[in-house]
Amino acid sequence: MTIASPRVLTHGVARGTIALLLQPLSLWGGLHLDDGTICDVNHPQHGLSLAGKVLAMRAARGSSSSSSALVEAARRGVAPAAIILARPDPILAIGSLVAADLYGLQIPVILFPEDAWHRIPADGEALVDASASGCRVDFAVL
Amino acid sequence: MQLESIDQALLDGAFGAASAHAMRLLVRYGEVFEADRFISIESAHIDGCLYHGPSSINFVRRFVDLGGRVRVPTTLNVAAVDVVHPGWHQGPPDLLSEQALLTALHEELGCVATLTCAPYQRMLRPGLGDHIAWAESNAIAFANSVLGARTDRYGDFTDLCAALTGRVPYVGLHRPENRRATLVVQAPAIDATGLARDLYFAAMGYVLGARSAGHVPAIVGLPPDASEDELKALGASAASAGAIALFHAVGITPEAATLSQATGGADAEAATIAISGEELRAAVRSLCPLLAGERIAAVCLGTPHFSIAEFEHLARIVDGRRASVDVEVYVSTSREIAAHVERTPELGPVLSFGAKLVVDTCTYLAPVVRETTGAIVTNSGKWAHYGPGNLGRRVGLMTLEQCVRSAETGRVAAS
Numbered sequence: 178m179t180i181a182s183p184r185v186l187t188h189g190v191a192r193g194t195i196a197l198l199l200q201p202l203s204l205w206g207g208l209h210l211d212d213g214t215i216c217d218v219n220h221p222q223h224g225l226s227l228a229g230k231v232l233a234m235r236a237a238r239g240s241s242s243s244s245s246a247l248v249e250a251a252r253r254g255v256a257p258a259a260i261i262l263a264r265p266d267p268i269l270a271i272g273s274l275v276a277a278d279l280y281g282l283q284i285p286v287i288l289f290p291e292d293a294w295h296r297i298p299a300d301g302e303a304l305v306d307a308s309a310s311g312c313r314v315d316f317a318v319l
Numbered sequence: 320m321q322l323e324s325i326d327q328a329l330l331d332g333a334f335g336a337a338s339a340h341a342m343r344l345l346v347r348y349g350e351v352f353e354a355d356r357f358i359s360i361e362s363a364h365i366d367g368c369l370y371h372g373p374s375s376i377n378f379v380r381r382f383v384d385l386g387g388r389v390r391v392p393t394t395l396n397v398a399a400v401d402v403v404h405p406g407w408h409q410g411p412p413d414l415l416s417e418q419a420l421l422t423a424l425h426e427e428l429g430c431v432a433t434l435t436c437a438p439y440q441r442m443l444r445p446g447l448g449d450h451i452a453w454a455e456s457n458a459i460a461f462a463n464s465v466l467g468a469r470t471d472r473y474g475d476f477t478d479l480c481a482a483l484t485g486r487v488p489y490v491g492l493h494r495p496e497n498r499r500a501t502l503v504v505q506a507p508a509i510d511a512t513g514l515a516r517d518l519y520f521a522a523m524g525y526v527l528g529a530r531s532a533g534h535v536p537a538i539v540g541l542p543p544d545a546s547e548d549e550l551k552a553l554g555a556s557a558a559s560a561g562a563i564a565l566f567h568a569v570g571i572t573p574e575a576a577t578l579s580q581a582t583g584g585a586d587a588e589a590a591t592i593a594i595s596g597e598e599l600r601a602a603v604r605s606l607c608p609l610l611a612g613e614r615i616a617a618v619c620l621g622t623p624h625f626s627i628a629e630f631e632h633l634a635r636i637v638d639g640r641r642a643s644v645d646v647e648v649y650v651s652t653s654r655e656i657a658a659h660v661e662r663t664p665e666l667g668p669v670l671s672f673g674a675k676l677v678v679d680t681c682t683y684l685a686p687v688v689r690e691t692t693g694a695i696v697t698n699s700g701k702w703a704h705y706g707p708g709n710l711g712r713r714v715g716l717m718t719l720e721q722c723v724r725s726a727e728t729g730r731v732a733a734s
Contacts, residue, residue, distance in 0.1 A: 201562070205371075206708050216708045219707070236562060240559075241475060242371065253372070265352065266562070267472055267473065268475075274351075274476075275344070279377055279381075
């Protein structure tokens with residue numbers, strides 16, 4: 178299944194298993210920077226690894242440090258490969274821009290409209306290809 | 320995007336290579352949010368001075384190497400350790416030197432090492448309508464909501480780029496139309512909830528953050544005498560539970576003299592929700608899984624940083640009382656307010672109770688608590704939210720009075 182032309186916040190190509198979150202997560206205080214698992218004990222998916230995954234969550238929450246958490250996780254190789262949001266988030270967007278600027282690591286951040294959200298498979302893989310000329314997302318159900 | 324001559328000059332390097340690089344990042348950031356122009360800011364508050372790893376240093380060092388200098392008054396948020404009391408640091412020794420380097424690099428850029436998450440208490444109080452670029456979720460919520468200044472929800476990196484250029488894209492909460500309330504939230508009266516006043520504000524924030532995602536909420540029914548510290552607690556809790564960067568409290572906050580002002584005249588169109596006393600009590604239960612009588616290791620207060628008024632209140636409560644020798648009591652605040660507490664005789668009871676004043680940082684992120692097994696109690700909704708994940712500890716949210724009683728006995732006090 179392909180979903181064409183979601184809005185691109187930041188560029189990159191990424192492939193990974195989908196991590197579909199039931200609730201928003203603050204990456205700072207919510208993502209363990211040693212191994213990329215969710216360490217927020219109040220989050221229903223506490224313990225789930227986001228490392229190398231295509232992270233899908235409707236919105237971010239919380240801390241201004243989430244941009245630093247994203248860049249530091251990228252530097253350590255445990256960041257999500259791509260992020261799909263329903264609402265634009267300035268903090269994750271700048272984190273993605275700086276990961277590319279400092280280390281050349283691209284973590285595309287794209288927006289999916291709320292009415293297409295149900296099409297993201299909970300158990301599946303995604304290929305995200307986001308550039309200035311457009312964006313394509315392919316899902317494969319595992 | 321329509322760039323003004325100052326923006327072009329910044330890009331062209333007329334203000335140095337560091338400002339040019341910062342401006343390039345900001346233009347890219349502005350494109351992400353479809354900005355049509357940039358505006359000037361009056362001040363910046365930097366959250367990126369908290370050490371997360373080598374990437375924190377890599378980012379700021381590049382601007383130092385390029386000879387950068389901030390172009391507006393710029394304060395620093397908390398750091399990862401209390402360098403005034405290095406003996407209290409229980410984490411890896413390298414963290415002290417790495418954090419000291421990160422702070423020094425920011426100072427080389429002209430930032431003032433205030434090292435507080437509450438710069439609005441004493442250092443920098445922006446006025447109604449002032450455009451600023453502040454990071455740190457509680458500082459953002461306070462500046463927007465309580466002071467009526469205008470900042471978007473800035474994160475680490477954007478904050479420093481804004482400081483180095485004095486410019487930000489004109490998007491988000493800088494624009495008046497985005498500051499209007501889109502959700503009306505009916506708050507229950509304190510008496511109807513059965514909660515103590517401090518728990519009421521912490522829980523209101525927590526439920527507000529969870530239930531008004533994607534909205535600017537206007538709260539109706541908060542007590543009209545809500546203090547600045549109570550609004551600080553509410554905003555910090557709301558920003559932890561959601562991405563709340565601006566709330567209006569009708570009849571209390573400066574852009575909400577009436578509901579109609581808060582909504583920009585569109586109160587009939589705004590959706591309305593009611594928060595019940597039971598929801599607030601459920602939030603408190605979820606943030607306090609501790610059992611009465613359970614052993615505690617520490618009490619942590621001051622998240623966000625304790626104000627002078629909060630120290631005065633604490634001094635009255637603990638006068639003549641003493642914490643158990645087995646319980647560590649920490650109050651986080653700024654160096655400047657800590658110095659005030661230490662030289663003010665009326666605040667002596669805080670110190671004779673056994674409290675230690677942690678400065679430059681916060682106990683929910685800095686490894687300060689020595690004892691490694693018992694639970695930690697706090698009256699801060701924000702601490703109770705982040706503490707368990709950050710520190711891997713059992714944490715309980717309770718009233719200040721209950722925290723003090725628990726400190727006296729070393730056991731979780733019954734409510």
